[in-house]
Amino acid sequence: MKEITKFIFTVVTTILLFSNSAIAATDIVKIDGSSTVYPITEAVAEEFQIETGIKVTVGVSGTGGGFKKFCRGDTVISNASRPIKPNEIKKCKEAGIDFIEIPIAFDAITIVVNKRNDWAKEMTPAELKKAWEPLAQSKITKWSQVRDSWPDVPLKLYGPGADSGTFDYFTESIVGESKAIRGDFTASEDDNVLVQGVSGDKGGLGYFGLAYFNENKNKLDAVAIKNGKGKFIVPSLKTVMDGSYNPLSRPLFIYLNASKAAFDPNVKKFIDFYLKHAAVLSTEVGYIPFSKSEYAAITNHYKTLKTGTAFKKPAIGLSVQQMLDLSSSNQ
Template sequence: MKTLKFAGLASTLAISALVLSACGGQTVDPNSDALAGAVVADGSSTVAPLTEAAADLFRDVEAGVNVTVATSGTGGGFEKFCAGETDLSNASRGIKDEEAAICAENGIEFTEIIVANDGLAVVVPAGNDFVQCLTVEQLNTIWGPEAEGTITSWNQVDPSFPDVELALFGPGTDSGTFDYFTKEINGEEGAIRTDYSPSEDDNVLVQGIAGAEGGLGFFGLSYVTENADLIRAVAVDGGNGCVDASEATVQDGSYTPLGRPLYVYVNNASYAEKPQVKSFVDFYIENQAEVAALALYIGLTDEQVAVAKDELATLG
């Protein structure tokens, strides 16, 4: 009769699971004046920590609202956003024309909100003592598509540098960081030499750069601050002299061209019709300084906050 026992156990499990599933879906807070429902965000993994931090803080205010964050990448996020599947889309670059066209086709109206600032750092190992500053031209020499196979040593970049082999690391093609860097440095989005080591995991890039004498790479400033014992950022000369990457230089716009804003795209209809989305987005901007600090990004300037609030005010 062992089988019968076994079958009994299995069917008990099955029934209890069915009962569980019958009450599926999201819970609705019974408290009537508290907000409930879901806020669905997807998009860039660079921006996700910001939205997560905002959701984390928001939970203390409106515990009944379920904010979920996924990371399909900036492009993948817009795909879902323009299909009407998400309320918010995290983006580490502005929306492209062809993406906006799909949104328009599906009747999705949206508003672009800047939620924080980020500096893209150009990074060398902590032990590197010969590079202090790189100009945009030098960066282009190193990273341009035509450098592939030809620029392999530091002294080809500048004769004053030693003859140390270049070891290049950077994010892969799916990331907004990659799009942004290639556009600013190489003039065309996606144009880059292919003989570098790509990884979507910035911690892998940190390890790679730190482990190579001639290591060079680029990624978000927060990874530099967290790994100050392994790597350091070099100053970047965008035409007005060498500027260090720091909170102040990113905020005042002098760290060009690698300082960048991070965006959240808001679905206008969601904002107008779902009170929980409106409440969350307003809270996000209201507490942007704390959110940015939690996610290790650089907060907005007063001017940027005012612009964001104006944008949201027009949505009602």
């Protein structure tokens, strides 16, 4: 008994003594942020560590949580499924942290319906707005109210919860205002729940990332969406890459701490590696890569170490070149 007490006492004292000197000083490349971007960064980090032996860690605390750590200097790279917001830019500035914005791949928000749904093969953004906008709450409850020629089947909506970047982008691009949506739909942060919901409900209508649709093609159908040129387009690797699937293609980003990107050799190596392999690795985990020339343009942009964002004002459906140009002109 006496021995045990003595031992425990020693251990606790030592822990407390050591705790004061616990300042992490290592050459680890620290990354945090969005869960949507996580699979791509994880894949890159995995390969990078195998090839170079440089240690990389990736956390998942959401785009907002990631920026908090990034603007405090806890991380050098932040995964983001949406552009940085003005208040986050302010926080970074106050802490003296400049950032470089790098688009890395596309995610396509896919509108899905039940397999037994034989009417809604195509929809326009206006029809989607009619079904999802706040005004529709408890008024638009049947498919026939969305388009006259559709049957009198109850309309059941499934979508990601309010913390998700997918939700932000969907409301911005379809409803026209960030986070504006009707309250009476089934929301879940777990996309697998949405898959379950729509696949079990004849009148179900839902949306989530393309990767989830590709894994559940046997349970769900994707709806073709009318793009800016008036064509109805189904999301796929091809249609997202050539830009014809819009407005529901959204870019994913990583944000770099500019001074680390300039001076830390490990971070430099990591970004070079990231941009070199993003095309292959993002496809592998279910996202849509940019074209080779676009990655080359991004690499050039990053090499100039231009800081700032292309999204001082919210913008939908920008091409990679437009993003880079805007980012440079927003200096």
